[in-house]
Amino acid sequence: MQLPDGLGLLTYSTLVHAGDTWSQMRDSLATYVPEVKARVSPDEPFGVSLRLSGKAAGVLAADPDERASLGDLLDREDLFVYTVNAFPHGPFKGASVMERVYEPDWTTEERATYTCQVADVLADLTLRAGRPGLSPSIQTAPMAFAPKVGDEAYVSRFTSQVLRVVAHLADLEARTGVRVKLAIEPEPACYLETTPQTIAYFERLRDPRSVAELARVARLPLSEAEGALRRYLGVVFDMGHQAVGFEDVRASLIALTEAGVPVFKLQAAAALWVEDLDADVVPALREFTDTIYLSQTTLQQDGGRRSFLTLGEALDAYAGDLRPTELRTHFHVPVFLEEIGPFRTTRPAVQDALRLHRELPLSDHLEIETYTWDVLPEHLKTGSITDYVTRELEFVRQELNTSG
Template sequence: MNPAPAVQHLAYSTLVHPGDTWEEMRDSLMTYAPLVKARVSPDEPYAVSLRLSAESARTLTDDPGERERLRAWLDDNDMYVYTVNAFPYGPFKGRVVMEQVYEPDWSGPDRVRYTCQVADILAEVTPSHVSPSIQTSPLAFRPKVVTAADRARLTENVLAVVAHLVDLERRTGRRIKLALEPEPACFLETTEETVAWFREDVWSSSGTDTLCRLTGLPVSEVVGLARRHLGIVFDICHQSVQFEDIAASLRLLTEAGVPVFKLQAAAALRVPDVTASAVETLEAFTDTIYLSQTTERRDGRLTRFLTLADAIAAWRADPSGGPREWRTHFHVPIFLDDLGGLSTTQPGITAALEVHACTPLSDHLEIETYTWDVLPAHLKNGDIVDYVSRELEWIRAESERLVTRR
């Protein structure tokens, strides 16, 4: 049996760098990307995952010269963009973010306008051999989706962007893909919920009617176009926090026909046995500006907390009740499996790569450990270039090992 082809596009997420404005993102890109390329891809074209905030998207939309300068710089440095992180709309670095990261969500026009701007930028700055993907939020923070009308509004706005992507391909010949990223505490949270939304909302008769209305095309056309332009980012960290069997979740998506437009290699913080000593060690991870959704498994039941601090407070109030395991949405370096008394969900990455080695899931692979700024000091060996380069080297070695093993 011939081995599966290697992943075509692989990068680390520039969400790890300052990039709330285009000036910040441009400076981060031009400072760090050449250094990483020199280490991991000195003689081959280097893929870039670009973070674009709404402010950055507006800047590039309004300034054709800046788009041309970006494209020229990428060409001159043997780099190309293949994916954009358009999940955080506003500021993401240097201040408390928490659940505000989902705002504005897919219930209103701001998210639609921003995502369409990103698509238009990608159609212009990416090479013709790439079908770029846009990573976006999982519709909304779960407590905000209360009624059927809320759900319908979210779906309609996503389909409005799909209609824009259909028209963009018709006009430019460039296929852009929108990829929603399920995440704990959001409307799209588990893999089963995500499949259900595609089946019941996007591919249903109501979803098809909506896309027909938005595109002016017949049913025979829009059914295929929905799958051509709308799929998901499968973040292994997020689904590991849900205690999902990663291989089974990927098989479910494949069997259901939900496109995985980007496979995101990320590891979560794992506490196999919550003890007083483990909780003391965990305190170092509570000083974070990001949400740290935590899931507890005890006696086969799952209990979800919005933050790690909430989970610790609940444990301190009642530490009895038998053994329990915690998994926390705190991205940790994927090349580590031991965090000094704590563990990680790194095996979930290997499980996903094993599935991918048998049946390629996506030609977009990305590492998204954006938490360098809030990692405890003992986990920082070297600088940010060392850190992301080691992650890229680890994923390449693990992928090659699994392909060779077959």
């Protein structure tokens, strides 16, 4: 939905629905999104965040009739696509995902080709929708799972692939008039995890060697290559990810802005937070360990921090070291909840970020990404998935209406 006062477009991620194949995603799109639109935007067009797996992107990129059919569906339901989640290339529902979610990583031809296919599909959908002022965005993985990045050569390989995609985006705009933006999403346990790491990597992308490489690949004058990087490459800022790392999200967003790193998508997400961990609540926390996703967890003890790939590993470590502990874990929970069972959520970080966005619009694309409905403990689910998504959208809209 279009927010007032230049605050951008707001939607929710269809990553919450089944969508590992194009037929699954199309069914989810036709089933759930119109229900949500009827509740939150009945009289205005509703923007969609479309999850496209590698298989789905390949189908749409290769078949103009299927793209036309998708365009017809969107038109009938008064919908338009303004962002695509192209982070998970492979399966994301129904079976263990864990660190496979980062594969293929950005060192591979497969990741670059997939991203270019998504860009081509987005440009075509934007033209079909007749929305020439729309600059759609692609959400992508934070380069690689950190344990895989062993040396400088690995970083150079994925940097070259990113530059190749930026070159494709520049050519795509020249051919179609549609500017598609690539947004990298920092995440715990990845090469890009913290805001300082992200800023440092963008500085590397803008150093003379990278700019010269882009100029060569894109066949651009050197004087235009750095501008192309700023025009087509930015970040997704996931409030939950940065809160898990104990970042001050307001300060992080200001730091990105001051460093000239564009926030192409501002993502409202909340994580599970235990301010004072004690042995009595550990059994209740263990209910959140039965998940197919990584649950990167940070323990803060005596001012120091330890990071773990899963909540279960963190709880095992705590059992052997019962000092006063604060815990935050990458388990997405509904953004409208301040508490979930006996625990808190990082909703205050979401509210801080939205307050800053109200004061200083940071991005034209906003999205809620709580994809864990299917793995929430059953006793914590209330209502349908449509109810849940609607409540999240209404919460964010209300926060933006009242912030400041």
